[in-house]
Amino acid sequence: MYKGYRISFFLLIISSFSCSALRDLGTLQKPTLSVTNTRITDLSLKDIELTFDVQVDNPNPVSVTLNNYRYDFMLNKQSFVSGNAASGISIEEAGTSSIQVPVQFTYKELLETFNYLKNEDETEYTFLVTAGVDVPVIGFVEVPIEKKGVLPVVKLPKIEVAGLKLSKLSLTKVDLELNLSVENPNNFDVALSDLNYNLDLNGASPFSGSIKEQINLERKAFSTLSIPLSFNILELGSAVRNVIVNGEQIEYGFTGSSSVGSSLPYFKNSNFSFDKKGIVDILN
Numbered sequence: 001m002y003k004g005y006r007i008s009f010f011l012l013i014i015s016s017f018s019c020s021a022l023r024d025l026g027t028l029q030k031p032t033l034s035v036t037n038t039r040i041t042d043l044s045l046k047d048i049e050l051t052f053d054v055q056v057d058n059p060n061p062v063s064v065t066l067n068n069y070r071y072d073f074m075l076n077k078q079s080f081v082s083g084n085a086a087s088g089i090s091i092e093e094a095g096t097s098s099i100q101v102p103v104q105f106t107y108k109e110l111l112e113t114f115n116y117l118k119n120e121d122e123t124e125y126t127f128l129v130t131a132g133v134d135v136p137v138i139g140f141v142e143v144p145i146e147k148k149g150v151l152p153v154v155k156l157p158k159i160e161v162a163g164l165k166l167s168k169l170s171l172t173k174v175d176l177e178l179n180l181s182v183e184n185p186n187n188f189d190v191a192l193s194d195l196n197y198n199l200d201l202n203g204a205s206p207f208s209g210s211i212k213e214q215i216n217l218e219r220k221a222f223s224t225l226s227i228p229l230s231f232n233i234l235e236l237g238s239a240v241r242n243v244i245v246n247g248e249q250i251e252y253g254f255t256g257s258s259s260v261g262s263s264l265p266y267f268k269n270s271n272f273s274f275d276k277k278g279i280v281d282i283l284n
Contacts, residue, residue, distance in 0.1 A: 027060075027061075028060050028062070028135055028136065028137055028138055029059060029060065029138075030133070030135070030138075030141050030143055031056050031057055031058045031059065031060075031064060031091070031131070031133050031135070031141075031143055032056075032057045032059070032143065033054060033055070033056055033057075033129065033131055033143050033144070033145040034054070034055045034057070034145065035052055035053065035054055035055075035127070035129075035145060035147040036053045036054070036055045036098065037052075037053040038050065038051070038052050038053070038127075038147065038149055039051055040151075040152075040266050041102065041266070042104075042266065042268065043152075043154070043264065043266050043267050043268065044154075044267065044268040044269075044270040045107070045154055045156055045260055045270035045272060046106055046107060046108070046270055047104065047105065047106040047107065048104070048105065048107070048151065048152075048154070049102055049103070049104045050073075050102070050103045050104075050151065051100055051101070051102045051103075052071075052100070052101045052102075052103070052127055052129070052147065053098055053099075053100055054069070054098065054099050054100075054101055054129055054131070054145070055096055055097070055098045056089075056091055056096065056097050056098070056099070056131055056133070056143075057096050058091040058092070058093065058094065058095050058096065058097075059094065060093060060094070060135065060136075061093050061094065062093050062136050063090055063091060063092050063093055063095075064090075064091050064133050064134060064135045064136070065088065065089070065090050065091070065133065065134040066087045066088070066089040066090075066091060066097060066099070066131060066132075066133055067086070067087060067088065067132040067133060067134050067140065068084060068085065068086045068087055068131075068132045069084065069085060069087060069099065069101070069129060069130065069131045069132065070082070070083065070084035070085075070129070070130050070132075071083055071084070071101055071103070071127065071128060071129040071130075072127075072128040072129075073103045073105075073125060073126075073127055073128075074125065074126040074127075074128065075110075075113075075114055075123060075124075075125055075126075076114065076123075077126075078113075078114075080105065080110075080113060080114075081103050081104070081105050083103075087099065101129060103127070107153070107154055107155075110153070111153075117153050118155070120153050121152065121153055121186070121187040122150050122151060122152050122153055122187070123150070123151060123153055124148065124149070124150055125148070125149055125150070125151055126146060126147070126148050127146070127147040127148075127149065128144065128145075128146050129144070129145055129147075130142050130143065130144040130145075131143045131144075152187070152188075154186060155185045155186055156185075156272060157182065157183060157184055157185070157190060157192065157217070157258075157260060157272060158181075158182070158183040158185065159180055159181070159182050159183075159254075159274045159276070160180065160181045160183075160276065161178070161179075161180060161181075161252060161254050161276055161278060161280055162179040162180060162181040162224065163178075163179040163280060163281070163283060164176055164177070164178055164179070164250070164252070164280050164281070164282055164283065165177040165179065165282070165283040165284075166244055166245075166247070166282055166283065166284050167228070169233075169244075169245065170233075171233070172232065172233055172234075173230055173231060173232055173233055174230070174231045174233050174236065174241070174244055175228065175229070175230050175231075176228075176229040176230075176231070176244070176282075177226055177227070177228055177229070178199065178226070178227040178228075178229055179224060179225070179226050179227075180224065180225040180226075180227065181222060181223075181224055181225075182215060182217065182222070182223045182224070182225055183217075183221075183222050183223075184217035184218065184219060184220065184221050184222075185220070186219060186220075187219050187220065188219050188262055188263075188264055189216070189217065189218050189219055189262060189263055190217050190260055190261065190262050191214050191215065191216050191217070191260070191261050191262065192214070192215040192217070192258045192259070192260055192272070193212075193214045193215070193258065193259050193261065194210065194211075194212065194258060194259050195210060195211040195215065195256060195257075195258040196208075196209075196210045196256050196257055196258070197209055197210070197211075197227075197254065197255065197256030198253075198254070198255050198256060199229065199252065199253070199254050200252065200253045201236070201240055201243075201244075201250050201251070201252055202239065202240045202243065202250055202251050203251070204235070204236055204237055204240050205235060206253070207229055207231060209227065209229070211225075211227070243282065244282050246282075247281070247282050247283065247284045248281075248282060249279050249280065249281055249282070250279065250280060250282055251277075251278070251279055252276075252277070252278060252279070252280055253275075253276070253277050254274070254275075254276040254277075255273075255274065255275045255276070256273070256274055257271055257272060257273045257274070258271075258272050258274075259271060259272070260272045
């Protein structure tokens with residue numbers, strides 16, 4: 001008799017636990033997503049990387065598995081960068097887990113796709129991410145979330161030949177002054193350093209030089225730069241010499257490169273190249 005009571009009591013306990021477990025399983029629900037942080041993790045004249053911290057919250061009394069995720073980075077309601085990745089992260093009951101989703105692209109790709117941005121300092125974006133989660137009983141479910149934000153549009157500095165002036169003429173050499181116009185079209189300060197250049201006049205042997213001093217440009221600012229040049233008059237040739245002496249127009253080619261930096265904490269020094277051709281008056 002006593003033994004029968006023990007068995008009955010044991011079965012009652014099992015039944016109670018089973019009912020409780022069934023009730024818990026009956027309340028299972030989809031996990032939720034949230035974007036807890038968005039930051040620029042890399043930036044240069046050429047490209048940008050944004051990183052999104054996505055948190056998955058599991059409200060259930062059982063663990064779930066973050067199987068995979070996919071994302072779509074959109075500008076002007078148009079898909080620009082998309083991707084997906086497998087995960088396999090287990091999220092404990094009533095627990096959370098975070099993933100980092102990096103989005104990378106070049107500014108060349110950006111401006112080729114969205115030409116209207118070439119005169120803009122920033123643009124709005126929409127980041128869509130969908131997580132695929134395996135939930136017991138319910139099965140595989142997809143959980144989406146949307147995050148809006150703003151990213152900077154970085155543009156290359158501009159260097160133009162503004163003029164060429166005859167400073168001194170002797171029997172053996174010609175001294176010229178090359179005037180440059182330098183523009184920073186960005187909404188933040190930049191600095192040019194180690195500027196190396198080559199100048200050829202009417203196809204003559206190019207003059208090479210460099211500027212070691214840093215050229216600081218405030219946001220949306222123009223600056224002028226004068227470079228003294230000295231040529232051996234015999235190396236220039238009679239045709240070029242006559243153009244300079246007579247103050248006529250002359251064809252030029254001006255090429256070179258510079259390192260560009262910024263005070264922005266996440267901006268990476270970048271190489272900037274220029275290649276300019278045109279016609280300029282020789283001022284006496």
